[in-house]
Amino acid sequence: MATAGLRDSNRDTAGDFIGECSVTQSCEPCMKTNVSKTATVFCKDCDEFLCDACKNPHTVYKAGKHDIVKCKDTKSVSVGVDMKGLDICQEHGREIDFFCNDHSKLCCSKCVLTHRKCDRMDEIANAFGQKRPDLQEVKQSIIKLQSEADAIIENCKHAESGLNDSIAKISSEIDTMRDRLIKIFEDAKQKLLSEAKQFKTSEVRRIGNKLDETSNVKDEINKEISMCCSVLDRGTPTQKYIYAMKIKKKLNTIESNLNKQHSIDISSSMTVSFPREITTLLEMEDNFLKLNCDGNKTVETSRIILPSQPWPLSLELLVSVDLHKTGDDDGEPSITGLDFLPDGRLVAVDNKNKKCIILNERLQRLGTPYKFKAHPHSVVCVSHDALCVTFGGSVCIFSLSTDNTIRLAREMITTSKFDSICCISPSQMVASTYDDPRPARVLSVDGVESDFHQLEFGNKTYEYLESKCTYVQSKNMLVLTDRLAHTVYVYDTVKGTSRVFTNEKIQEPRGACVGPGDTVLVCSTANNSIVRLGVDGDLMCTYPVDMKYPESMCVSKDGTRLAVSNTAKGARKLNVYKMSPAMS
Structure with missing residues (x-):
C-alpha cells in the first residue's frame, strides 16, 4: 500500500545516482507560474517548498507564523500519512496519480486508458499546485458532522434510557393513580377548606394592611382639607402663595400612596370547581387506561x-x-x-x-x-x-x-x-x-x-x-x-x-x-x-x-x-x- 501523501509522491522530481537516491524539490510558487526552480527551504507551518527568491515574500506577505528550514532538514518533517487505502484505485489496485476533470474522478495509470479521450486529465501534482484544496474547511465540516452525530447518539441513549424507565414506572404509576383516585375525594374537602381558611387569613391580613394605610392617607387628606379651607378663607395673600407652593409636593406624595394602594389586588370571594x-x-369505565406509544x-x-x-378551558385572573x-x-x-x-x-x-x-x-x-x-x-x-x-x-x-x-x-x-x-x-x-x-x-x-x-x-x-x-x-x-x-x-x-x-x-x-x-x-x-x-x-x-x-x-x-x-x-x-x- 502506498503510504506517502499526494504532496510527497507528486511534488518531487527524482534523479538516481549510483549508490544512493537523491530527491530535489521544486519551488511551489514558481510552479504556479510554469517556472521550474529548485527549492532551497521548506516552510513547516505552510507545508510549502520555496526557492531563495520566494522565501522573503512568503514570510512578509503571507499571514501567520513561518518556521523556515533548509531542504536538507526536511527529512525530519513528516510529509506523508498512512492513507488507509484512500490513495489506491479501488477498481485496479494501483496508486492514484491523476484526476479527470471531465468526470470529476481520481484515476490510476490504468484508469487513464479508459479516460484517454477526456480533454482535461491532470496529474495530481499539477492539479494540487494550481488549486490547493482548503483542508481546514473540510476539517471544520467533519467536526460539525461529528457534533451532530454525537447529538444523535446522545438522543438515542436518552430514548433507550427513557424506555427502560417507562417500563419500570408503569406498574408503580398505575398503583399510585389507583390509590389516589380512591383517596382523593376523602381528602379533597378537608384540604380545600384548609386552603380556603389559610387564604382567607392571608387576604384578611392584606385587606387590613391596605385599609390601615388608606385610612392614614385619608387622615392626611382631611388635615390638608381643613388647612386649605382656613388659608383660603382667612389667609393673607402671602400665606396663600406659600401654602399653594408647598402643598404641591405633599399632594404628589398622597397621590403616590393612593396609587400604591390601588395596585394591591385583594379578593372578596372564593369558589370551587370540579374538573x-x-x-x-x-x-x-374500564377503557380509560391505555398504553400510548x-x-x-x-x-x-x-x-x-x-x-x-x-x-373547554376557563381563565380566572389571579x-x-x-x-x-x-x-x-x-x-x-x-x-x-x-x-x-x-x-x-x-x-x-x-x-x-x-x-x-x-x-x-x-x-x-x-x-x-x-x-x-x-x-x-x-x-x-x-x-x-x-x-x-x-x-x-x-x-x-x-x-x-x-x-x-x-x-x-x-x-x-x-x-x-x-x-x-x-x-x-x-x-x-x-x-x-x-x-x-x-x-x-x-x-x-x-x-x-x-x-x-x-x-x-x-x-x-x-x-x-x-x-x-x-x-x-x-x-x-x-x-x-x-x-x-x-x-x-x-x-x-x-x-x-x-x-x-x-x-x-x-x-x-x-x-x-x-x-x-x-x-x-x-x-x-x-x-x-x-x-x-x-x-x-x-x-x-x-x-x-x-x-x-x-x-x-x-x-x-x-x-x-x-x-x-x-x-x-x-x-x-x-x-x-x-x-x-x-x-x-
Whole structure:
C-alpha cells in the first residue's frame, strides 16, 4: 500500500545516482507560474517548498507564523500519512496519480486508458499546485458532522434510557393513580377548606394592611382639607402663595400612596370547581387506561386517554401588576419574553431596560434583576437552573441559582437573527427569525444551527416583530404567526404538511405558546384577546384579557397558570391567570 501523501509522491522530481537516491524539490510558487526552480527551504507551518527568491515574500506577505528550514532538514518533517487505502484505485489496485476533470474522478495509470479521450486529465501534482484544496474547511465540516452525530447518539441513549424507565414506572404509576383516585375525594374537602381558611387569613391580613394605610392617607387628606379651607378663607395673600407652593409636593406624595394602594389586588370571594376530566373518566369505565406509544418519536408511560377534542378551558385572573418606570429604568418596562421555571417561578425579560427579572406567584421580584449589555428579545427555561435568552445575532445561556442569582454561562454568536424561542427537547430549541428567508430554525444548546429542510415556508422574509413561533412537541408541530397577514401557520415537521388559520378573531397575532391538551394559545393583539387553536382542528375559543395589545405569554409546566404581558404605552401590565377545565 502506498503510504506517502499526494504532496510527497507528486511534488518531487527524482534523479538516481549510483549508490544512493537523491530527491530535489521544486519551488511551489514558481510552479504556479510554469517556472521550474529548485527549492532551497521548506516552510513547516505552510507545508510549502520555496526557492531563495520566494522565501522573503512568503514570510512578509503571507499571514501567520513561518518556521523556515533548509531542504536538507526536511527529512525530519513528516510529509506523508498512512492513507488507509484512500490513495489506491479501488477498481485496479494501483496508486492514484491523476484526476479527470471531465468526470470529476481520481484515476490510476490504468484508469487513464479508459479516460484517454477526456480533454482535461491532470496529474495530481499539477492539479494540487494550481488549486490547493482548503483542508481546514473540510476539517471544520467533519467536526460539525461529528457534533451532530454525537447529538444523535446522545438522543438515542436518552430514548433507550427513557424506555427502560417507562417500563419500570408503569406498574408503580398505575398503583399510585389507583390509590389516589380512591383517596382523593376523602381528602379533597378537608384540604380545600384548609386552603380556603389559610387564604382567607392571608387576604384578611392584606385587606387590613391596605385599609390601615388608606385610612392614614385619608387622615392626611382631611388635615390638608381643613388647612386649605382656613388659608383660603382667612389667609393673607402671602400665606396663600406659600401654602399653594408647598402643598404641591405633599399632594404628589398622597397621590403616590393612593396609587400604591390601588395596585394591591385583594379578593372578596372564593369558589370551587370540579374538573371535566373526572366525569369523563367515570363515563369511560374500564377503557380509560391505555398504553400510548409513538415509535417514531417518543414512548410515554401509561396515561389516561381523554377524547381527542381538547376540553373547554376557563381563565380566572389571579394577579395583575402595572409596569411603571422605576428609579434605575431607562423607560417604561417592555416585557417581550416570558417563561415559567419548573418550580413555578416566572422569568421575564425587559427589552427596554435590558433586564432579566425573576418573579414569584404574586409577581413580586426575587433577588436582583440581571442587567444585559444588549436588548433581549425572548427567553426560554431549558432546565430547572438554566435560561436561554435571544439578542438578535446572538444567544446566551445563563445559570440560575436557588437564591435567584443569574450568571452568564456562555454566549453563542449566531448566523441568523433570532426573536422568540422555545424548547423542542432538552438539547434543542426552535426560534423564529427576522431578516432571514428561513422564518424558523433549530438551535442546539451548543450553538449548532440547522433548518427544517422538509418544510416549504415560501419566499417571505419577516422583519423584527412580524413573526413569532412555538412548538408542540407531542405532535411535532411548528407554529408560526404572521402579524401583518393576520394568519397562523401550523407545520407538521415529520410529514412536511401545513395548515393555515385565518379568522376575524385572529388579528395581528403575536406571541404563541402551547396550551393544555396540546392546543396552541395565540395573542390576538388587535382584538385584545387570546385565541385557542387545535392543531388538528379549527379555532376553538377566544378569551378577552383586561389589557391592551397583548404580546407575550407562557404557560406553567403543570398547565395551570398563564402569564401575559402587553405593549400598550402608558398602560403596560403583567397578568397571571388560573387555567382550569370549564364546567359543561
